Amino acid sequence: MKKYAIVGVGHRSYMYLGALVGEHAADGELVGLCDSNPGRLDAAIAYIGRPVPRFAPDAFETMLAETGTERVIVTVPDNIHAEYIVRALEFGCDVITEKPLTMDAVSIGRIAEARRRTGRAVIVGFNYRYSxxxxxxxxxxxxxxxxxxxxxxxxxxxxxxxxxxxxxxxxxxxxxxxxxxxxxxxxxxxxxxxxxxxxxxxxxxxxxxxxYLPEIGDALGFEGRGERCTGCPVFARCGFRLDIPSSRHLTSLYAETEQHDGYLRDKCVFSADIxxxxxxxxxxxxxxxxxxxxxxxxxxxxxxxxxxxxxxxxxxxxxxxxxxxxxxxxxxxxxxxxxxxxxxxxxxxxxxxxxxxxxxDGTHGGGDSVMLRRLFRDASNDQYGHVADxxxxxxxxxxxxxxxxSLATGMPVDLATLAADVPTPxxxxxxxxxxxxxxxxxxxxxxxxxxxxxx
Ligand SMILES: NC(=O)c1ccc[n+]([C@@H]2O[C@H](COP(=O)([O-])OP(=O)(O)OC[C@H]3O[C@@H](n4cnc5c(N)ncnc54)[C@H](O)[C@@H]3O)[C@@H](O)[C@H]2O)c1
Structure with a gap:
C-alpha cells in the first residue's frame, strides 16, 4: 500500500481525500496534508475524522521526509502546480497532479527535465477521459x-x-x-x-x-451590486449569486477560513478586474x-x-x-x-x-470513480490508454x-516554437x-x- 500526501486541501482535494478514507482506504494510506491556509487544514482533518500530520508550504519537504510519502497529490491552484511537481520529484516521490499540468511553456520544460533527471513518474488527473x-x-x-x-x-x-x-x-x-x-x-x-x-x-x-462585464451586470438590472455575494444588495434577485451559507461544505472550506488569507470565494462575476x-x-x-x-x-x-x-x-x-x-x-x-x-x-x-x-454514475460523466480505481488500485490492462502522464x-x-x-497577435502559433523536445505521449x-x-x-x-x- 503506497503512502500519499496531498498539497492543497481546497475543493478538488476532497475527491482524493474521500477516496483515500473511503472506497480506496485499503489501496493507499494518507500520511500528510500541506496547505497555506490553516483553516482549510482544520476542515480537511475534521472531514477525515482522525489526526493526519499537517504542514505549511515551507515544510513541504519536511512532510515528505517525516511521513515517508511515496506519491504526492497536487491540488493547489494552477499557477503553482509546477513548483510542487518539481519539488516532489526532486525529493524522490511520484506525482498525481490535477489538470492543467501547468500554465506556461517554461514550466513544461522544467517538469520534463525534472522527470527525466529523477526517473520518477507524473500522472495528470484527466478524469474526462475515463468517462x-x-x-x-x-x-x-x-x-x-x-x-x-x-x-x-x-x-x-x-x-x-x-x-x-x-x-x-x-x-x-x-x-x-x-x-x-x-x-x-x-x-x-x-x-x-x-x-x-x-x-x-x-x-x-x-x-x-x-x-461577465460590469456593463452586462448593469444591463441585467444588478446596478448597485457589491464586490462579493456575501452582503450584496442585489443578492436576492441575482441568478449568478453564490449562496455560501446554504452549503456547509463551502462555509467550512471558504467562509470560515477567509480571515487567514483573504481568499474570497464569492467575488462578483461582473467585476472590472477580471x-x-x-x-x-x-x-x-x-x-x-x-x-x-x-x-x-x-x-x-x-x-x-x-x-x-x-x-x-x-x-x-x-x-x-x-x-x-x-x-x-x-x-x-x-x-x-x-x-x-x-x-x-x-x-x-x-x-x-x-x-x-x-x-x-457519478461526477464528470462517471469519469472520477473510474479514474480513482485506476490511480489507486489497478493501472494494468489500460486498453484505451486512459492513464495520462x-x-x-x-x-x-x-x-x-x-x-x-494567438489571441495576443491574431496570428497562428506553431507549438514547436513554444517548447522544444516535449516527448510525444x-x-x-x-x-x-x-x-x-x-x-x-x-x-x-x-x-x-x-x-x-x-x-
Ligand atoms: N479535474 C477536474 O475536474 C477539476 C475540478 C476542479 C478543480 N480542479 C483542479 O484542482 C486544483 C484545485 O482547485 P480547487 O477548486 O480545489 O481550488 P481551491 O482554491 O478550492 O483549493 C486550492 C487550495 O490550495 C491552497 N494553496 C494555495 N496556495 C498554496 C501554496 N502556495 N501552498 C500550499 N497550498 C496552497 C489553498 O489554500 C486551497 O486550499 C486546480 O488545479 C484545478 O484546476 C480539477
Missing part, C-alpha cells in the same frame, strides 16, 4: 467504422452556474489560471489528442470577454492532418457539449446535455435531471444508428498556451478493427435511428 461514454467514442474511432478521421468539431458549453464559477475567484485572472483556454480547455484539448491519437501542431485562436475570456474559438491543426474547430463559452443557459468526427467512411457524433437549464435564482435544476448522452454513427451509403450507452499534460496545455499566444494501442466493437457490445443493442436494430 464510459467518452471511452465508447474512443472505441468507435479506434474501430475504424468511420475510416480515417479528417476533421473534428468540438463545442463545449458552460452554463451560468458552472461557467460563472470561473469568474469568482483565482481562476478569473490569467496569471493564476492561464484563462479558460488553459484552465478548462486543457480537458478538451486532451480529449481531442486522445481521441485522435495525435498531438496538435498549430493553433489559431480568438477569444473575448463579452458577458481578465480572462468567456467566449473562445480555435482552429487546431494536428500532426496527422486532422483539423479541429473548437468553441468554448461560459455563459450558456445549459451545460453540455457536442463533438463530431468526420472520417473517410462516415461520421460519428457525441451529444451531451449535462444540465438543461439553471434555476432563476442560480440553483441547479431541482430535482436534478440525469445527464443525457447520444452517440450517433452515420456510415457512408447506409442508415445511421445510435449506440447503446454504457452506464456511467506529463507528456499528455504538456501537449494539451500547449494547445491552450498557443491559443493564448502514447495515446492508445493500435486501432483494433471494426469487429472488436461488435464483439464487445451486443449488436442487438445498436438501434438504428428509425427504430430498427442491427442484426
Amino acid at each position: 464510459p461514454v467518452r471511452t465508447l467514442l474512443k472505441q468507435v474511432l479506434m474501430s475504424g467504422i468511420i475510416g480515417h478521421v479528417q476533421s473534428a468539431t468540438f463545442e463545449w458549453l458552460l452554463d451560468t452556474h458552472h461557467g460563472a464559477d470561473y469568474f469568482r475567484r483565482w481562476h478569473r485572472t490569467k496569471a493564476n489560471s492561464g484563462g479558460l483556454f488553459v484552465h478548462k480547455a486543457t480537458h478538451h484539448f486532451d480529449l481531442l489528442n486522445w481521441w485522435l491519437g495525435t498531438t496538435a501542431r498549430r493553433v489559431t485562436a480568438r477569444g473575448r470577454r463579452v458577458f 481578465d480572462i475570456e468567456d467566449s473562445m474559438n480555435a482552429i487546431i491543426d494536428y500532426q496527422n492532418g486532422v483539423v479541429a474547430n473548437y468553441t468554448l463559452t461560459a455563459y450558456n443557459p445549459c451545460e453540455g457539449y457536442r463533438v463530431v468526427f468526420d472520417g473517410t467512411r462516415g461520421r460519428a457524433e457525441l451529444l451531451n446535455v449535462e444540465r438543461p437549464y439553471v434555476q432563476p435564482d442560480g440553483r441547479l435544476v431541482c430535482p436534478a435531471l440525469p445527464e443525457t448522452n447520444r452517440i450517433t454513427v452515420q456510415p457512408h451509403f447506409a442508415r445511421s444508428y445510435q449506440l447503446a450507452l454504457p452506464p456511467s 506529463d507528456r499528455a499534460g504538456a501537449w494539451s496545455a500547449l494547445v491552450g498556451i498557443a491559443a493564448n499566444a 502514447d495515446y492508445a494501442p493500435e486501432p483494433f478493427g471494426p469487429q472488436a466493437i461488435w464483439r464487445e457490445f451486443d449488436p442487438a443493442r445498436y438501434a438504428f435511428l428509425d427504430g430498427a436494430t442491427i442484426m
Whole structure:
C-alpha cells in the first residue's frame, strides 16, 4: 500500500481525500496534508475524522521526509502546480497532479527535465477521459467504422452556474489560471489528442470577454451590486449569486477560513478586474492532418457539449446535455435531471444508428470513480490508454498556451516554437478493427435511428 500526501486541501482535494478514507482506504494510506491556509487544514482533518500530520508550504519537504510519502497529490491552484511537481520529484516521490499540468511553456520544460533527471513518474488527473461514454467514442474511432478521421468539431458549453464559477475567484485572472483556454480547455484539448491519437501542431485562436462585464451586470438590472455575494444588495434577485451559507461544505472550506488569507470565494462575476475570456474559438491543426474547430463559452443557459468526427467512411457524433437549464435564482435544476448522452454513427451509403450507452454514475460523466480505481488500485490492462502522464499534460496545455499566444497577435502559433523536445505521449494501442466493437457490445443493442436494430 503506497503512502500519499496531498498539497492543497481546497475543493478538488476532497475527491482524493474521500477516496483515500473511503472506497480506496485499503489501496493507499494518507500520511500528510500541506496547505497555506490553516483553516482549510482544520476542515480537511475534521472531514477525515482522525489526526493526519499537517504542514505549511515551507515544510513541504519536511512532510515528505517525516511521513515517508511515496506519491504526492497536487491540488493547489494552477499557477503553482509546477513548483510542487518539481519539488516532489526532486525529493524522490511520484506525482498525481490535477489538470492543467501547468500554465506556461517554461514550466513544461522544467517538469520534463525534472522527470527525466529523477526517473520518477507524473500522472495528470484527466478524469474526462475515463468517462464510459467518452471511452465508447474512443472505441468507435479506434474501430475504424468511420475510416480515417479528417476533421473534428468540438463545442463545449458552460452554463451560468458552472461557467460563472470561473469568474469568482483565482481562476478569473490569467496569471493564476492561464484563462479558460488553459484552465478548462486543457480537458478538451486532451480529449481531442486522445481521441485522435495525435498531438496538435498549430493553433489559431480568438477569444473575448463579452458577458461577465460590469456593463452586462448593469444591463441585467444588478446596478448597485457589491464586490462579493456575501452582503450584496442585489443578492436576492441575482441568478449568478453564490449562496455560501446554504452549503456547509463551502462555509467550512471558504467562509470560515477567509480571515487567514483573504481568499474570497464569492467575488462578483461582473467585476472590472477580471481578465480572462468567456467566449473562445480555435482552429487546431494536428500532426496527422486532422483539423479541429473548437468553441468554448461560459455563459450558456445549459451545460453540455457536442463533438463530431468526420472520417473517410462516415461520421460519428457525441451529444451531451449535462444540465438543461439553471434555476432563476442560480440553483441547479431541482430535482436534478440525469445527464443525457447520444452517440450517433452515420456510415457512408447506409442508415445511421445510435449506440447503446454504457452506464456511467457519478461526477464528470462517471469519469472520477473510474479514474480513482485506476490511480489507486489497478493501472494494468489500460486498453484505451486512459492513464495520462506529463507528456499528455504538456501537449494539451500547449494547445491552450498557443491559443493564448494567438489571441495576443491574431496570428497562428506553431507549438514547436513554444517548447522544444516535449516527448510525444502514447495515446492508445493500435486501432483494433471494426469487429472488436461488435464483439464487445451486443449488436442487438445498436438501434438504428428509425427504430430498427442491427442484426
Ligand atoms: N479535474 C477536474 O475536474 C477539476 C475540478 C476542479 C478543480 N480542479 C483542479 O484542482 C486544483 C484545485 O482547485 P480547487 O477548486 O480545489 O481550488 P481551491 O482554491 O478550492 O483549493 C486550492 C487550495 O490550495 C491552497 N494553496 C494555495 N496556495 C498554496 C501554496 N502556495 N501552498 C500550499 N497550498 C496552497 C489553498 O489554500 C486551497 O486550499 C486546480 O488545479 C484545478 O484546476 C480539477
